[in-house]
Amino acid sequence: METQPAKKNISSYIIQSQEDEIKRIAQELHEGVGQTLYSLYTGMQFIQTAVDQPEMKGYIGDMAQMMEKTIQEIRLLAVELHPPALGTLGLLPALKSYLKLYTSTYGIIVDLQNEGKEVQIREQERITLFRVCQEALANIARYADTMSAGIILRWKPGKLSITIKDKGKGFDVDAAMKNSAGIAAMMERMLLINGKCIISSKIGEGTSIDITLPLY
């Protein structure tokens, strides 16, 4: 029979492997495929200037334009998969950048507040906190039926707490816990970094997700 620590290790291994793979694909897209396409793009621009035939010039120009769009798409896809800001600038800038994309995708305005000074935390913890916030916001877009939401980050000595709140439809937390893998995954992810995730919701009043992480 499996012991609880063994189960925890397996969950941790699966989540970590998945994150590593996502990061690898994002980097490969950005630094591999993206760079190669950029070389082709500059090559096409060079050919365009060298060609005299107007029809062919226009044709190559169209192809270069399409190539430019593809490069942009690949860059955006890589950022969506694994935001580079998460590794270089930290959790807060990565969240700010994600919220811009979130509002322009779902039309929901998110008020982000930060109290205290961001301290350096391990990359695995940054990724976990980011993914939990992403999942909470995705649930708001899918189910909450609201125009706005709020996120508050509080950096205190020894503890980081993040609250994601909305005044949407709300839901039955116990029933959702049984049916939704997303909510269970949020809690599991937080447990794996020794954090906590508490979900409270009232039908007709909204939802609040409180995540906390001890800081050492």
Add this chain to the structure above:
Amino acid sequence: MEYKGCSPGESVLVDQACEKVLTELECDFVGLALQNTDGPDVKWHYAAGNSNEKYKRITVRYGKGIAGKVISTGRPMYVDNFPENIAGKALEYPIMLAEGLKHAYAVPIHFNGVPKGVLLIGNRSEQPISESRQSTARDAARTLEKKLNG
């Protein structure tokens, strides 16, 4: 930069056209998305029967979301019984989520023969969009096309 093809007066005409489609097709929502003039992104510009203002902030990339897909393929798209019968994830359909739509039918709008816009009709109720309503939506798109092409 956003689409700037319409003067304020023309905008009112397009708004009125959306309202007319809403009444004629007896549907819950009508929206018009247009591709930006200087980029591939697609934005919802006009709506009738909207339950909130979220559509005004929604921008999808070319090839993404219903509007982006209809513009990239140049073909109509029917979403039936959302989110049950969909290709991909529900989160890839922002306008369906924003307006709480259950059924939607989207038709391309052409500018100089190139698909640059989308007319979408949708129902929040369980009422699917019949073939005859889809045909009327295609006709409405052609009428709107003429208006927008001036």
